[in-house]
Amino acid sequence: MPLRRVTTVFFIGLTVLTVGLVLANNVPLWPQGVLLIALYGVFVTLVLVFFHRYYDRLQHFQRLYAAMREGVALRELILDADGKPWDYRYLEVNPAYERMSEFTRQQLIGKTWRELGVSEKSDWPKEYDDYVDVALRGTSRRFTRVYHGRYYEVQTYQPRPMQFAAIYTDITEQIEAERQTWENYDDWARLVTTMGDMLFIFDTAGGILHVNSAVEATLGYSAQELMGKAVSELHPEEMLQETEVNMQEVLMGRPPTRAVPLVAKDGTLIDVEIRSTRGKWRGQEAVFAVVRDVRERLLAEKRLRYLSLHDQLTDVYNRAFFSAEMERLQGSRDYPISIIMADANGLKLINDVLGHRAGDEFLRASAAVLRGVLRKADVLARVGGDEFAVILPRTGADVAGKVLERIRTASESFGAEGCVLPMSLSLGVATANDESVSLDDTYKLADHLMYRDKLAERSVAHRNILNALLQVLAERDFGALGHTARLKEFCLALGRSFDLTTKQLEALALLAEVHDLGLIGVNPTLLSSRSRLTKEEYGLIKQHSERGLRIAYTFPELAGVADFILAHHERWDGSGYPLGIRGTDIPLECRILAVADAYEVMTGGRPYREPLSPSLALAELVCCAGRQFDPDVVERFCALQV
Secondary structure (H helix, E strand, O other), rough: OOHHEEEEEHHHHHHHHHHHHHHHHOOOOHHHHHHHHHHHHHHHHHHHHHHHEEEEEEEEHHHHHHHOOOOEEEEEEEEOOOOOEEEEEEEEEOOHHHHOOOOHHHHHHHOOHHOOOOOOOOOOOOHHHHHHHHHHOOOEEEEEEEEEEEEEEEEOOOOOOOEEEEEEEOOOHHHHHHHHHOOOOOHHHHHHOOOOEEEEEEEEEEEEEEEEEEHHHHOEEEEEEOOOOOOOOOOOOOHHHHHHHHHHHHOOOOOOOOEEEEEEEOOEEEEEEEEEEEEOOOOEEEHHHEEEEHHHHHHHHHHHHHHHOOOOOOHHHHOOHHHHHHHHHHHHHHOOOOEEEEOOOOOHHHHHHHOOOHHHHHHHHHHHHHHHHOOHHHHHHHHEOOOOEEEEEOOOOOHHHHHHHHHHHHHHHOOOOOOOOOOEEEEEEEOOOOOOOOHHHHHHHHHHHHHHHHHHHHHHHHHHHHHHHHHHHHHHOOOOOEEEEEEEEHHHHHHOOOOOOHHHHHHHHHHHHHHHHHHHHOHHHHHHHHHOOHHHHHHHHHHHHHHHHHHHHHHOOOHHHHHHHHHOOOOOOOOOOOOOHHHHHHOOHHHHHHHHHHHHHHOEEEOEEEEOOOHHHHHHHHHHHHEEOHHHHHHHHHHHOE
């Protein structure tokens, strides 16, 4: 009889019984009896609805269970008197398992493995130990089995103690596809090799089964040397445990991508990135690892990290790192903390005179002076164009003051190779004794004291720099020995003939001394070259007038002759440089200097020209009067030489 008809009859019968009980117990039919019957009816209805739903769901799962393509078998383990596995009994199977095992359900349920006689072996099969592990310990396992010539992936779990349920998935077609794939393995391996990657294939115990030629080329081993070798032997000893964990992750279907070192045959550590996956290799479980040499990439990443924290020019820390370190130290246990600010004096002048390359060298030298005085725990950073900052952890004011004096002494005695200017650092120091003092405020105070030191020492520093420039100019004496002294004598004689004032004569004498100041930034070998200058070389020399102007304006002592320095190569006919002015627009002092300088050069000689006699030199001046020189100045100069 259908279930729904049975439940309907049951419901009617229960209702009649309820009415009878009401009447038999003299319960008034209205309203108590009707209410009692209604309550019984609701209760019975709920029970029947729940029962129908449970029954329908059970039937649904039974249909799914019967329709599964995967075979399912529930078995119970049987132990012998010694507690060792001896047999197992079938408790339940589905139709797919019947087809797989070639037994009917009636033949299997309640029967044991030995009763079915499916094997001629009397001993417990070794491969059944996987089932024992599940039944006794409750661990889930996954493995592959072959039944009647077909491959099955078996997933097992423990429903109850001493029981093991197994789900069998037919993977025969997949195995065949893999086998066909590996028949073309050589082509695939060559593809990996052309990518420059190494390929390892090893078993689930870590034994190497196969490598490609890239492995041989990178690690220095031959394929024969690696066959059967444990892959863990190619890792450093301290990484053995990590290697085993990674292998288990791969076997559990969670292959990690990791960067680790491999040990080459010669002991070299090679940083590699490994991507692994499970698979089949010629019929057995295996792990495939594509290994990429990442030494160059890691080196580039390390370099980028370094550059992100360091100043590229001076190789000390940059402002970003300095700011981060200030934040880290604020409120730390490193108090007292002192901060030193340092400013490299004269950088702009070096850039103007010698060029930015020399300025860069000057900054590197300044950083070297600071680094040579500081401890390893101190933080040195370039925080501006010519400014450096130093953090001194666990350093009080007294010690910080001594460090500052050592820096000052080292900078004064330091001589940067190729730098004609003396090194000078303006310094300031401040100390935060405890965390109640903000490090930002300490930094600002040190910066303020540094600028105050800069202002106090500015005149002395400028005088030292100017003396250094004049000394270099005198040592080089761009021409024959004594050129500057003779030139000054000629200029003063000409100046007196024009009735120049004492102040003008002083300016003229100074101009004779410093007019070639801009040539300090020109390579001396270029100035003394005997060969004809190229257009580019001559262009570099022509820039010295403008460079001399910038230098002169830097020093108050030279500011009065700065414009004369700029115009001292102008010509009477306007063909000079850099302004191209002509005639009396050219300052008289410059016209006097031009005649006197030309005569001194002709009679004194140069590396590229033999000296002329005074008469020939005067004749040349007369010849060039009206074009290169002021005719009046030439006439007076010739009169003075008679």
